[in-house]
Amino acid sequence: MFDLINEMWGFAFMQRAFVVTSVLSASVAPVGAFLVLRRLSLAGEAMAHAITPGVVIGFVTAGLSVMSLLIGGLIAGVGVAILTALLARKTILRSDASLASLYLIALASGIFILSAAGSAVPLKSFLFGSILGIDDASMLLVGGVATITLLTFSVLLRPLIVSTCDPVFFESQFKHPWIIDQGFMLLLVLNLLAAFKTLGTLMAVGLMILPATAARYWAATITGQLILGFIFALLSCWIGLTLSYLFPDTPSGPAIVLVAGGIFLISVIFAPHGFGRRLKKTSTKASLVDTQTSKQSTQETRTS
Amino acid sequence: MTKILELRDLALGYPGRTLCQNLSFDIESGTTLAVLGANGSGKSTFVKMLLGLLPQLSGEAHWPQGRPREVGYLAQMTEFDRRFPIRVRDLAAMGAWRGFGLWGGLDKAGRRRVAAALDEAGVWDIADQPLHTLSGGQLQRTLFARVILQDAPLILLDEPFAAVDQSTEAHLLTIIERWRDEGRAVVLVIHDLSSVLDHCTHALLLGDDTATYGMVDDVLTPERLVAQKYMSESQASWMFRKATNPVAEELADV
Numbered sequence: 001m002f003d004l005i006n007e008m009w010g011f012a013f014m015q016r017a018f019v020v021t022s023v024l025s026a027s028v029a030p031v032g033a034f035l036v037l038r039r040l041s042l043a044g045e046a047m048a049h050a051i052t053p054g055v056v057i058g059f060v061t062a063g064l065s066v067m068s069l070l071i072g073g074l075i076a077g078v079g080v081a082i083l084t085a086l087l088a089r090k091t092i093l094r095s096d097a098s099l100a101s102l103y104l105i106a107l108a109s110g111i112f113i114l115s116a117a118g119s120a121v122p123l124k125s126f127l128f129g130s131i132l133g134i135d136d137a138s139m140l141l142v143g144g145v146a147t148i149t150l151l152t153f154s155v156l157l158r159p160l161i162v163s164t165c166d167p168v169f170f171e172s173q174f175k176h177p178w179i180i181d182q183g184f185m186l187l188l189v190l191n192l193l194a195a196f197k198t199l200g201t202l203m204a205v206g207l208m209i210l211p212a213t214a215a216r217y218w219a220a221t222i223t224g225q226l227i228l229g230f231i232f233a234l235l236s237c238w239i240g241l242t243l244s245y246l247f248p249d250t251p252s253g254p255a256i257v258l259v260a261g262g263i264f265l266i267s268v269i270f271a272p273h274g275f276g277r278r279l280k281k282t283s284t285k286a287s288l289v290d291t292q293t294s295k296q297s298t299q300e301t302r303t304s
Numbered sequence: 305m306t307k308i309l310e311l312r313d314l315a316l317g318y319p320g321r322t323l324c325q326n327l328s329f330d331i332e333s334g335t336t337l338a339v340l341g342a343n344g345s346g347k348s349t350f351v352k353m354l355l356g357l358l359p360q361l362s363g364e365a366h367w368p369q370g371r372p373r374e375v376g377y378l379a380q381m382t383e384f385d386r387r388f389p390i391r392v393r394d395l396a397a398m399g400a401w402r403g404f405g406l407w408g409g410l411d412k413a414g415r416r417r418v419a420a421a422l423d424e425a426g427v428w429d430i431a432d433q434p435l436h437t438l439s440g441g442q443l444q445r446t447l448f449a450r451v452i453l454q455d456a457p458l459i460l461l462d463e464p465f466a467a468v469d470q471s472t473e474a475h476l477l478t479i480i481e482r483w484r485d486e487g488r489a490v491v492l493v494i495h496d497l498s499s500v501l502d503h504c505t506h507a508l509l510l511g512d513d514t515a516t517y518g519m520v521d522d523v524l525t526p527e528r529l530v531a532q533k534y535m536s537e538s539q540a541s542w543m544f545r546k547a548t549n550p551v552a553e554e555l556a557d558v
Contacts, residue, residue: 037388162398165388168379169398169450172355216389220434225389 008245016134017198017252020142021237024195024207027146029230030153031191032208034184036216037225038164041209043096046103047185048192048205050080052110055196060117066137070193077189080106081182110201138197145194149187156183161222203253207233210260217271236260305332307368308458308489309354314363316349322361323349324510329517333457336480336490338500338520341510342533347493348380350510351460354491374402376451376459376488381443381467386435392446393431396422399453417453425449426475440467448476459483462493477503497524497543509534 008014035044054076058068080102087098153160163170163180171177195204211232212225219225240256247255268274307330314327323346331337339347352358353365355375376399397410397418410418422428425445435443444464451459461480465473473496481503483490494500500507500520507523509516511532516523526540535543 037385158401161388161390162401164385165390165395166379166384166398168384169377171357172375172377172379173402219389221391221394222389 004246005242008242013134014241014245016139017241018238020134020139021198021241021256022234023142023146024191024198025211025230025233025237027142027149028191028195028208029211029233030157030226031149031184031187032212032233033215033222033225033229034160034164035188035208036212038184041213043099044188044192044205044208046099047077047080047188048201049107050099050103051077051106051189051192051196052201053106053113054079054110055193055201056110056114056117060113066141069196070141073193073196074189076106077192078186081185081189134197142194145190149191152183152187156180160184199253199256200251203257206253206257206260207236210257210264211236214260214264214267214271217267217274217276220273232260232263236263305334305487307332308372310364310366310368312364312366314353314365315361316346316353316358317361318349319361322513324515325362325513327363327508327515327517329508331458331489331491333487333489334484335506336484336492336504337506337508338504339491339493339508339510340495340497340500340524340534345510347510348462350508351462351491351493354458354460372457374454374456376454376456378447378451378459378461378464380462381440384443386438386443388435391432391434392427392438392442393418393422395435395446396425396427396449396453399450400455418449421449421452422446424452424479441469441472444468444476445472448479452479457488459488459490461490463495464492465494465496465499473499500524 032044035041051073054072054074055069056072057076058070058072062068080099083102084095084099087093087102088095091098093101159170159174159180162173163177167177170180174180191208192201192204195207199207212229214232215225215228219228236256236259240259241252243259244250244252244255270276309331311327311329311331313325315322315325316327317323323344324341327350339350341347349358353360355377356371397414399421400410400414400417419428419431422431425448427442427445427449430438430442435446438446444467448464451461464476468476477499480490480492484505492504494504501524504520506518507516507520509523509528509532511534514532516528516532526544529535530537530540
C-alpha cells in the first residue's frame with residue numbers, strides 16, 4: 001500500500017492533481033453549501049452543462065488554453081444566466097423551465113460543435129475530466145478562482161446567509177439584493193470552469209453538491225456545514241484520485257464524484273439529520289424493551 | 305408625536321391594476337396602525353411600499369425626518385426557510401447585523417442586547433436550538449426578537465399572529481405596546497378585530513377600491529366593514545351584537 005502511494009507521489013502529474021484538487025475543494029465547498037441551501041442544486045448542474053458550448057467554441061477557435069476556456073465558459077455561463085432571468089421575468093416560463101431549456105440547447109450544441117470540428121481532445125476527457133491535463137496554467141486558474149471565491153465569500157457570507165434564510169427580510173434590508181444573486185451565480189460559473197479540467201463538464205458540479213448535501217446531514221450550524229463540506233470534498237478528491245491512478249482507464253471526474261457519493265450515502269444512513277437519529281431511537285427502544293424483559297424474568301425467577 | 309411619514313393621494317397596486325387609492329394620512333410616532341382588508345385588497349402591497357420594495361402608482365409619500373435608516377420588518381412566514389442551519393440566537397442577531405458589519409463579531413454589549421431581546425420575546429431558554437426544531441410560536445417569538453434588535457422608529461408587521469396560539473399572541477402584543485409607549489410607530493397587518501380594538505390606536509381599512517383611515521373606533525363600524533366588503537352583514541351583526549344574555553348583562557353591570 002505504502003509502495004503504491006510512494007509510486008503515485010513519484011509522478012509530477014499526480015502531485016499536481018492532488019494540489020489542484022485540494023485547492024479546488026476549498027473553493028467549491030462554500031459555493032456548494034449555498035447551492036444546496038438556496039435550493040439551487042439542480043440549477044448548478046444545469047449551469048455546468050450550459051458552459052459547455054463556450055468552452056468548446058473557445059477550444060475550437062483558440063486551442064485548449066486556460067484563457068480560451070475561461071473566456072468561452074464565462075460568456076456562455078453568464079449568457080445563459082441572463083437569458084434565464086429574462087425568460088423567467090418576461091415570459092410565462094418559470095426560471096427552472098427556462099434554465100432547463102437553455103442548458104439542453106447549450107449542451108447539445110457544445111457536443112455537436114466538438115464532434116463536427118473533429119477535435120483532437122477525446123470527448124471523454126471533456127465530459128469527465130483527466131488528471132493528465134493539469135498544466136501550470138490550469139493550476140493558476142484554480143488558484144486564482146479559489147482566491148477570488150474565498151475573498152468574495154469573506155465579504156458576502158453574512159448577506160448570503162440572511163438572503164438564503166429569509167429572502168423577504170433581506171430585500172427589506174439591502175438596496176440591491178440582485179447583486180448577491182448575480183455575484184453568487186458568477187462565482188458558480190468561475191468554480192465550474194476551475195473544476196472543468198479535473199472533473200469534466202458533467203462531473204464538475206458533483207464536487208460541489210455531494211459534499212455539501214452530505215455535510216447537511218451532520219451540521220447544525222452554517223460554520224459546521226462549510227467546514228464539513230470542505231473536509232468531505234477534500235477526502236473525495238484524495239481517495240478519488242488514488243482510485244483513478246489504481247485503475248488507469250477510469251477518468252478522474254467519476255472516481256472523485258463516486259467517492260463523494262459514498263460519503264453521501266454513509267451520511268444518509270448514520271448522520272443525526274439522516275436516518276441516524278431514527279436508528280438511535282430504535283436501538284434505544286430495543287434496549288429499553290430488553291431491560292424490561294430481563295427485569296420481568298428476574299422477578300419471575302425470584303417469585304418462583 | 306412627530307410625523308414619520310406623510311401620504312398624499314397615494315394609489316397602490318401593479319401596472320394595470322389599482323388595489324387601493326386616495327390614501328391620505330400621516331403615520332406618527334407613538335401610534336399603532338392596524339391595516340385591515342379582505343385578501344387581495346392591498347395590505348401587503350401597502351407594507352411593501354412602506355419598505356421601499358414597491359413604488360406607488362401615483363401620489364406622494366414624504367418622510368419629513370428623512371427615511372429611517374432602519375425599518376423594522378416582520379414578513380409573512382411563507383418564504384422563510386425553516387431548515388436553514390442556524391440557531392435561534394443567530395436568527396435574532398440578524399436584526400443587529402448593521403451594527404457589527406461584514407466581518408466583525410458581536411461584542412459584549414451586542415451579546416447582551418441579543419440576550420435581552422431573546423429574553424423579552426420568551427425564547428432565551430432555547431437560544432442554542434436550531435431553527436428546524438422550533439414550533440410556529442417559538443419561531444415567531446424569535447422573529448420578534450430580531451425586530452426588537454433592529455431598534456427601528458418604524459416597525460412593520462405583516463400578519464404576525466397568523467400561526468401562533470393565544471398566549472403567544474398576548475405576549476407579543478405586550479411587546480408591540482412597549483414599542484408604542486417608547487414612541488415608535490407600529491404598522492400591523494392583522495385580521496383579529498378584537499386585538500385591533502384592544503391594542504391599536506388607528507386603523508386603515510382597505511377594500512372595494514377605497515381606503516378608510518382614522519381612529520380605530522371611527523373606522524371599525526359595522527356599516528363601514530360591510531360597505532368595504534370586509535365582512536358580510538350577518539357577520540357584522542353577530543360581531544357587533546349587543547349583549548342579550550342576562551348573565552353577561554349582570555356580569556357587565558358588576
